[in-house]
Amino acid sequence: MERIPYIAVLVIYAVVLLAHLLPSSVPQALRDRVRIVAGVGVLVHIGTLIEGAMFGTWSPGLQEALSASSLGVMIAYLAVAHGQQKALGILLAPLAMVSLGTALVVPNATVTALEDTSTVNLWLPVHLGLLFAGVGGFALSGAVGVLYLYVRDSLKNKRFDRIGRLPSLESLDRIQFRSMLFGFIALTLGIGAGGALATASLQQSWALDPKVLYTLAVWFWYFVALQARLILGRRGRWTANFSIVGFAAMVFSLIGLNFLMASWHAYG
Amino acid sequence: MADLIAVGLSHHTAPVEVRERMAMSEEAVKDRLMRLRLDGAADEAFIVSTCNRVELYAVPQNLPLIESWMREHRGPAGEPIDRYLYWYRNEEAVRHLFRVASSLDSLVVGEPQILGQVKDAVRLAEESQSLGRMLGRLTRQTLSVAKRVRTETRIGESRVGVGNAGVDLALQIFGRLDDKRALLVGVGEMGQQVARAMVGAGLKELIVTNRTYERSVECAAEFGGTAIAWERLAEYLGQVDVVITATGATKPIISADDVRRALRVRRYRPLFLVDLSVPRNIAPNVDDIEEAFLFNVDDLTRVMEAGKRDREKAAADADRLVNDEANRFMARLKEVEVGEHIGAITRRAETIRLEELERTGRVLEELDERQRKAVDAMTRAMVKKLLHGQITHLRNAAREGEADVIETLLKPWRED
Numbered sequence: 001m002e003r004i005p006y007i008a009v010l011v012i013y014a015v016v017l018l019a020h021l022l023p024s025s026v027p028q029a030l031r032d033r034v035r036i037v038a039g040v041g042v043l044v045h046i047g048t049l050i051e052g053a054m055f056g057t058w059s060p061g062l063q064e065a066l067s068a069s070s071l072g073v074m075i076a077y078l079a080v081a082h083g084q085q086k087a088l089g090i091l092l093a094p095l096a097m098v099s100l101g102t103a104l105v106v107p108n109a110t111v112t113a114l115e116d117t118s119t120v121n122l123w124l125p126v127h128l129g130l131l132f133a134g135v136g137g138f139a140l141s142g143a144v145g146v147l148y149l150y151v152r153d154s155l156k157n158k159r160f161d162r163i164g165r166l167p168s169l170e171s172l173d174r175i176q177f178r179s180m181l182f183g184f185i186a187l188t189l190g191i192g193a194g195g196a197l198a199t200a201s202l203q204q205s206w207a208l209d210p211k212v213l214y215t216l217a218v219w220f221w222y223f224v225a226l227q228a229r230l231i232l233g234r235r236g237r238w239t240a241n242f243s244i245v246g247f248a249a250m251v252f253s254l255i256g257l258n259f260l261m262a263s264w265h266a267y268g
Numbered sequence: 269m270a271d272l273i274a275v276g277l278s279h280h281t282a283p284v285e286v287r288e289r290m291a292m293s294e295e296a297v298k299d300r301l302m303r304l305r306l307d308g309a310a311d312e313a314f315i316v317s318t319c320n321r322v323e324l325y326a327v328p329q330n331l332p333l334i335e336s337w338m339r340e341h342r343g344p345a346g347e348p349i350d351r352y353l354y355w356y357r358n359e360e361a362v363r364h365l366f367r368v369a370s371s372l373d374s375l376v377v378g379e380p381q382i383l384g385q386v387k388d389a390v391r392l393a394e395e396s397q398s399l400g401r402m403l404g405r406l407t408r409q410t411l412s413v414a415k416r417v418r419t420e421t422r423i424g425e426s427r428v429g430v431g432n433a434g435v436d437l438a439l440q441i442f443g444r445l446d447d448k449r450a451l452l453v454g455v456g457e458m459g460q461q462v463a464r465a466m467v468g469a470g471l472k473e474l475i476v477t478n479r480t481y482e483r484s485v486e487c488a489a490e491f492g493g494t495a496i497a498w499e500r501l502a503e504y505l506g507q508v509d510v511v512i513t514a515t516g517a518t519k520p521i522i523s524a525d526d527v528r529r530a531l532r533v534r535r536y537r538p539l540f541l542v543d544l545s546v547p548r549n550i551a552p553n554v555d556d557i558e559e560a561f562l563f564n565v566d567d568l569t570r571v572m573e574a575g576k577r578d579r580e581k582a583a584a585d586a587d588r589l590v591n592d593e594a595n596r597f598m599a600r601l602k603e604v605e606v607g608e609h610i611g612a613i614t615r616r617a618e619t620i621r622l623e624e625l626e627r628t629g630r631v632l633e634e635l636d637e638r639q640r641k642a643v644d645a646m647t648r649a650m651v652k653k654l655l656h657g658q659i660t661h662l663r664n665a666a667r668e669g670e671a672d673v674i675e676t677l678l679k680p681w682r683e684d
Contacts, residue, residue, distance in 0.1 A: 151440070155437075155440065155441065156555070156561070158563075158567050158570065160570050160574040161574050163436050163571060163574060163575075164440065166440070168440055168441060168443030168444075169440070169441045169442075170442050171443045233535030233536045233537075235536055235537070236536070236538065236558065236559060
């Protein structure tokens with residue numbers, strides 16, 4: 001894994017975070033262009049990932065997974081961070097930084113099933129790309145969910161000192177729903193691509209792999225959340241709670257699960 | 269340094285009876301600016317005249333003339349207007365103008381009109397050719413400071429009044445009002461204020477209902493809304509996003525069950541309710557319903573208090589910014605001025621050198637070309653080295669704003 005460009009990316013994300021968290025510590029010109037700064041970081045990040053995939057001795061493992069998650073989160077930030085929604089940087093930038101920072105310090109471990117590179121085919125990048133796009137969507141949905149609950153509590157408890165400085169409830173609700181829907185579609189297609197990949201390259205049945213089962217449970221969780229909203233009209237706090245718990249489960253599947261259970265998806 | 273003065277009166281110092289006697293039309297302003305210069309009262313001048321203030325900014329040539337012009341004006345009872353006037357000099361005057369243009373001195377702090385009025389004043393002065401180097405520089409800087417204050421502080425953002433407090437809450441929930449419908453229940457004064465502010469903020473539709481139908485028709489007509497019969501209140505609850513109540517009813521007229529039914533109809537999209545009546549018209553336990561956001565009179569008062577704190581903080585930020593800018597402007601002005609003095613000193617020294625060379629003319633003529641050039645270069649270098657220390661001190665003193673040091677350094681050249 002290329003360390004130098006990743007450290008540069010990390011520094012850029014740190015600038016994005018500082019611009020939101022401690023505005024006075026960052027020059028005005030940078031603050032006004034924080035989205036452009038984040039965009040540069042994302043481009044370098046994408047470039048580094050692709051460079052690693054094409055020219056490195058690429059066998060995707062834990063480091064790449066964390067790095068791609070971080071990228072997904074920052075792309076999600078770019079997609080919505082304008083106007084008052086800029087405040088989302090306070091939640092998303094640290095998420096991206098922790099993820100990428102962890103990628104830099106953990107030992108590289110390749111996914112067990114991919115140690116034999118002959119199993120790698122075209123479905124692999126599709127599978128991975130879709131899943132990490134999903135992670136980005138769910139991260140955004142979860143972060144917006146936290147912000148939604150905060151604004152909602154301020155209003156319900158009649159705390160008025162930040163009125164007009166935070167995004168409106170309806171706009172937050174809209175973003176948390178759309179990003180959840182995006183994440184769900186990407187996850188669905190990603191799981192499908194994983195199935196195609198396994199069928200094409202593995203001999204055994206893949207259906208009982210623990211990570212596959214766990215991911216299907218997460219998928220079902222989001223399915224329920226979306227149905228409750230689309231059919232029953234349950235939105236706002238409902239969606240927020242679903243998306244926060246869902247994202248926590250997603251993070252666990254990304255990092256924790258592999259160390260607890262034997263799986264093809266485990267990092268060997 | 270040429271002095272700068274500001275003299276005038278404003279809503280802070282003078283009642284409207286006095287201000288209206290001083291107020292000037294555009295023509296009167298141009299005429300006055302012309303006369304100030306023709307009479308030799310001021311080298312440069314411009315006048316800001318609005319309904320809240322009349323102020324003259326000038327680089328005076330003859331201060332008593334300006335004073336006597338001001339004294340021509342009398343109060344409504346024939347009293348002298350001295351007691352209403354404020355006078356500022358130099359840095360104070362610069363700071364005052366920056367504050368005025370940034371709307372920090374306005375009746376409603378942060379209101380945006382004053383900048384346009386200052387721009388008009390600058391334009392009139394330009395047309396009367398009464399802006400010179402000093403006021404030209406000052407007016408340019410004033411407009412840029414006002415712009416900075418507007419973009420870098422929240423001075424123009426917070427609004428006053430119970431109506432706007434309601435709008436602020438509605439926007440915190442919905443983000444926009446142009447696709448929202450509101451139901452005004454009762455035609456109480458505060459309810460109307462909130463409704464008016466919401467219509468002003470772009471509300472899509474206002475529906476009015478009242479126990480006496482005729483009053484609701486009148487009120488609806490005033491806001492361009494629709495009146496409905498009192499009996500249809502419950503039915504309409506499910507069709508609106510905002511409910512404002514202001515009736516004289518002694519018991520709640522909207523219950524938690526009413527709101528629950530309405531929310532089912534609107535598929536749990538949030539409902540914003542403002543209860544401005546005392547005793548309350550909406551059952552307080554409505555706020556326990558997740559999607560209902562209920563606020564009463566006290567809540568709106570607290571929103572207004574939060575807005576006031578915001579404005580005070582923004583005003584403090586803006587004041588700091590204006591002070592910094594005023595200090596910087598004065599420092600730059602001094603640097604420019606010291607630069608002029610340095611130019612004068614250098615020219616004076618060169619004149620002395622040439623005079624002395626001329627005085628020794630015959631001796632110099634005996635030298636050959638090369639030697640003459642050497643003498644010339646030597647005297648030049650001497651003058652330069654002798655002046656170097658002084659010039660450095662002058663520049664430093666200008667940077668540090670040490671007026672007395674500058675004065676001491678310039679003194680020997682003045683006595684010449």
